[in-house]
Structures are given as C-alpha cells and as structure tokens.
Amino acid sequence: MTQERISVRNLNVLFNAHHALKNISVDIPENGITMIIGPSGCGKTTFLKAINRLLDLTEGAKVSGEITVGETNVYSERNVTDIRKRLGLISQTPTPLPMSIYDNVAYGPRIHGASDGKALERLVENCLEIVALWDEVKTRLKEPASKLSVGQQQRLCMARTIAIRPEILLCDEPTSALDPTSARSIELLFQMLKNEYTIVFVTHSLSQARRLADHVIFLYLGELVEHGPASEFFAKPKDPRTRAYIDGVFG
Amino acid sequence: MKRGDFEEKIVRLLMILSALLVLGSLFALLTVVVWRGISALSLSMITETPVGGYYFGRSGGILNAIIGSLYLAGAATFLSCLISLPAALYLNEYSTNSKVANSVRLSLDVLWGIPSIVYGAFAFTIMLYLSARASLFWGIITVALLVFPIMTRAMDEAIRLVPLSLREGSYALGSTRLETATRVVVRQALPGILTAILLAFGRGIGDAASVLFTAGYSDSVPRSIFEPAATLPLAVFFQLTSPVPQVQDRAYASAIILLILVLIASLASRVSTRKLFRYVVG
Amino acid sequence: MDRGIVDVLAGRVMWAVSAFSLVLVFIIASVLVLKSMPILSSRSLVELLITSAWNPPRGEFGFYPFVAGTFLVTGLTLLLACPVCLLTAVYLAEYAPRGIRGIVKPAVDLLAGIPSVIFGLWGVLFIVPLIKGYAARLLGINITGYSVLAGAIVLAIMVSPILISISEEVIRAVPLQLREASVALGATSWQTTKHVVLRKALPGIFAAVVLAFGRAFGETMAVLMVVGNVPQVPTSVLDPAYPIPALIANEYGEMLSIPFYDSALLFGALILLIVVSVFNIMARIVLVKLEGRSF
16 A cells, blocks of 8 residues: 655635635645644644545635645535545544445445455455454344444444545544544554555644654644654643643633 | 422423324324224225225225326426426536525425415416316426425425535545536435435325325226326315215224325335445435 | 645535535526526516416416415414414413423424325315315305415424424523523513514514415425315415415426416426525524524
C-alpha cells in the first residue's frame, strides 16, 4: 500500500455565516499516525470531511483553499469518486450498510468494477482477517451486518474501507462509541496499519493521542494552533493554548 | 385545583367517547355491509361474468369487474412506480438546490389534493380531443395520474428517513449518487417503499370517480388494453341502482369483495414491514 | 469515466421525471381553463356563480345551488368531524395506553383505505333510513333521508383519518420539555394539554382541518349516493343538495349533447381544482413552516 502525504493550504470552510475552519495550512506526513486533537466542536470532523469532499453533500458549506493528496489537487479533480476511493473514511458511529456482512466488505470493490468470483472472496477474507473479524464471522457471512455488536460493526467498517485499497485512512473518533476493550483492540489495529497507510485520526481524548500519535495537530475554534512530532508536542508545547489544553485546563 | 380536576375528568370522558365513536363507525360500517351482503356472496359471484339480464336478476357474477380492477390498478400502480421512485430518489439524492426540490414537493402536494373527479374530467377531455373511446388504457392512465402523487410522497418520506451517516458511508467508499441511491438507500428504505406501492394500489383499486368516464364498462373480461373494462367500484354502484332487490344484495356482496381486496393490500403492507427485511439497519 | 457518465445521465432522467409533476399541474389547470373559456366568455363569472337557475337545455347555468351545496355539505362535515377527531387525536397522542393505541391507530388506517363507493353504500343502507326515521319521529316530517346531513355524516367519517392522523402527529411533535415545564408548575394533564400543547400545535391542527376540507370538498362517489342530487339551494340540513363533484359525475354523459354543457361542467371541475388547491397550498405552507419539512 503506497502512502501519500496530504498538503493543506489556506483551507477555509464556512457554513452559511459560521466560519468553521479558518485559514488552515499544514502538511500531513505520509508515514505514521497523525492525530488531530482539540475540544469538541472545533472543526476536527469538518477538516476530515473537507479532505474527502464529503462536505460537498452539506448544503450551505463553502470550501476554499487547496488540498493536495500526493500530486493530486482534491478539489480540482473532476471525478470525486476517484479521490474518495483513495481516502478511506471511518466514522465515529459504525454505519454498516443494509446488506450482509460479506456484501458490506464487497460493496466497495464491486462498485469500482470487481466481479464476483474467487478473487473477490479472497479479498473479503483478507480484509476481515486484517481487522481480526474473520474468525468470528466466517461461518455467517450472509447474515445481516446489523446483527453484529458495535465493536464488530466498527471493525467491519474498517474492513470495507481497506477493501477499496486506499492510500490514506481518515478516522473520525473511531473508538469513542465503543467499550474500552473493543476500543483498545481497534487502537492496536491502527498501530499495525500505520506501516501501510497514512492515518489521520481525530480524537478528543488526550490519553489516546499520547498512546497512538506520531504527529499531532491541535485545532482550537477552527484555527490551527500548533502541530509537530508527538514527542516534541507533548514535551515542549510552544503555544500557551496548547499548554493549557494538555494540562487539562479546558476541553 | 378542584375545578381543574373536574374539567380533566369531563374531558377524559369526552375523549374516550370520541375514540369509541370513531371505532364504532368503522365497526358499524363493516358489520352493516357484511351482514347485508354475505347472503348474496357465492362462488359464482367471483368466478362468473354477468350474463345478459344480470342486472335484472339473472345469474352470473362480477368476475369481469374483479379482473378489470386488478388489471387496471395493477398496471396503474406499476406505471406510477416507474415515475415515483426515480422522482423520490432525485429529490433526496440528486437535488442540490433545495428550492427546486421544494417546488417539486409543493406541486406533488397540489396534485395529491386534486379530487379524483377532476382527474377523470381532465382525462376525459383529452380523450374527447383525441376521439378516443373509453377503455382499460385510459383508465390506467387516469388512475396512474391519481395515484402517483400519493406514491411519490410516501416514498419520499421513506427515503428521507435513511440516515445521512449511511449515505456518507457509501459515498466515502467512492460511490456515485446513482450507486448510493440504488444500492444503499433503496435497500434501507425498502419497507417504506413497498408500503407506498401497496398504499397506492389500495387507493387505485377503490376509486370510482377517476374511472367513471375513462375506463367505460363492460360485461366481459377485457381481452385487450383498448377495450372498455368493468371496475369493482362501478360494479357496486351499478348493481345498487338496479330496481331488483336481488341485484342490490349482490351490490353488497361485491362491496365485500372490494373490501377484502383492499384489506389484503393493507395487511400486506404491515407484514412486509417486519418480516421480510433482514438487512435493514437500525 | 463510465460510471460518472451513467450517474449524470441517470440524474437527467430523474430530473425530467420530477419536473413532470410540476408540468402536470400546469397542464391540468390549463386544459380546464381552456375548456371553461366558452362559458366564461358568454356569461360573466359573477353571474355564473350567483344565479340559481339551472336549466342547461335552455342555456341557463346558474351554479349557485351547486356551489352552495358543496360548501354547506363540506362545512357541516367539518362541524361534525372536528370535535370528535381532535379529541381522539389528543387522546391518542397524550393519554391512550399502548394497547388502546394499538387498536385505534390501525382502525383509523383501515378507515382511510375504505373506498368511497362503500361509504356511499353504507350511507344508503344505514344513514339515510336513520335520518328518514328520526325526521318522521322527532319532527313529524316526511323526507326521503337523502340530505345534506346524510352527506355530512358520511363525509365526516371519511375525513376523520386525515384529521386524526395529522393532528396526532403534530401534537406528538410538541417537545417534551414544554410539557415537563407545565407539569412542574403543578398543572394537571389536561391543563397542560389545553394551554401548552394545543396552543403550540394549533397551526398544525388548523392545517389538518384545511386538508380535510379539501378532501371533503372534492369527494364524489360517497356523497353522490346519499345527498339527493336536487339542483336547489338547500335551506336546511335535511334538504337534499347537489355538490359540484356529484354534478360532474352524473351529467358527463350529457356533456356533448347540449351546447355549452361540457364547458359548464369543466368549469365546475375548475372551481374544484382552484378551491382545493388553494386550501391545500395554505395548509402545506403552515405545515412546512412548523416542522421545517413537508408532510
């Protein structure tokens, strides 16, 4: 899996009158896990959705600026489905599609042209193995995905995202809806995946950021306050707001 | 607070009486019609077509009307579905301009409210202009017009209920609007969509004013789409206006048959919502 | 991209289909207006609507009896239906236990699906003799029973599903916090309902009534069978009437044999279209504003 770097320049997002993201410029490196932290409502989800152009679906959202994934400018790319294929999105609440477990994972490959057969079956099995779900579901692949537990559903969402072979994984608080045990197993999964994918991970949990981050981006009230390698960020924060957040003064 | 409590008690009583009145009306309606019609209900009613002189007491049945209605309502529902489903999907998946979507919805609401007699009169005017005769074909067109706003509205409501997160999940995997609409949204909304279709069918099969001028009437089962066709509501009406009491009784029996058909459609929409849709999320 | 093209093409087709509904309204209205032109240009609109003389073979087209009849029947329908249906709706939304809701709601849905011809049948069988009997016994007068009252009773039952289900939805949509606030101040259940919930739900209930009006106004079959169909202005609820839908249904066969008759009847259809559409649009605007979505 190739990893790609994301380059954001002067990103501004407005929802009608509300200026949600203010002039964000940052580079997301192609290796490791980049965590985006900050208190709730500060634009973290909006930032992710701007990258994979899911904001196109929101009425009243105006996006300006430049986002480049590798060599491609996301917003000037004519075919939005191609861009989205390269950027996998895992949301906070698991959203299994209304199909069987097998079909959920096969959905992505199928719409991008894969035909049914041994190759597809192997792909589905492979993806389910990577997310450590295969053993639990291999005997009931035709059952509705909605029957899985929340933790299993989230892993299923990860499997279906991996199935489209993205370069980058955008994750919007993927563990916050899960119980601690499931959350921990998914964190371990991400640590394994970071060698193959560029991972952008939004979280509101500082402890999770400390555990997982290789790089950190701190967003506060729609502004980019500080960013850098995790070791530096947590040890020697430069901005007073960063220091205050890390010390737990707010958020 | 004594006055408040007293008022409360009176109002509660009135409420229960009102609900009972509503239930009672339904009960009264069903019992009276069934009681009066059950004696005339026989196998020949549903298997035979009217013989000459049927309306004056001779033998026969209303098979012509049963088949005619089923053909008519079935075809009209199908035709309407071809327009309603794309329209409902368009309003929810494709329409980027909410003003456009709202004007379409408003016009659907206007169409929904147009009385069936107006649809019938409109269609009849077109038929006169084209020098066309009353036939199954025109009945189908008219009922399709009548029924399509009802179906579209109901489908629209069902599709709106599909959560945004589900759609986003599909888009995030790189699907187009059409793929999300047909593979994910329709699947999730399938119970509601089926209910919409059955609702429309029930309405279509029971309406008289729309077919009065347009489908004509006939004593035989229609063999081609351009022949006039008998319909159950009109069969009930014509038998009722006969001077012979026997035939009037048959009107009530025909009404029972019509009721049964409508009931089947209604029950079918309830059952389908629960059992058949394993994959629906949430 | 192939998929992209398919997507766009499909979008075009769907757009055309949706636009069809916009176009359809205009087509229907235009056709009716066009066909009404002959009679509208030979007599003034006011004259048509106010005069009572109805004798088509002699060229007399006074619509007043029909207009009056339609409004009277519809008005009485609402008078009968609103109190009962509103109370039922409040009961279902606020007070009824689960089990009772489980019986009444399906019953209302069932009522909604019953074809109009069966309501008419029942009206002829049950309501008309009832009225005839009571008129003879209580008032000592001899009537056929086919009357405004018969039409109104049958229509009231026919429109009750609309009134009940929309009102109930609107009442249920009133936020819980509002009710809690009232109860916390010591109000009884009914006081809360009366002063807080109903006040908040009033626009929606009004819209439901308006929609029911539209439905009753345009109803043909059931009304035709029980209302008497005499082209005279009713002077009491026991008099027969001749609503416009019934007129069109009964007389369409004569349409082409008498000059201006087709134009007159389609003018009647146009009146129906305009009145019902105006009421419908009013009601929808209220409902959309209420919820931010259309019902």
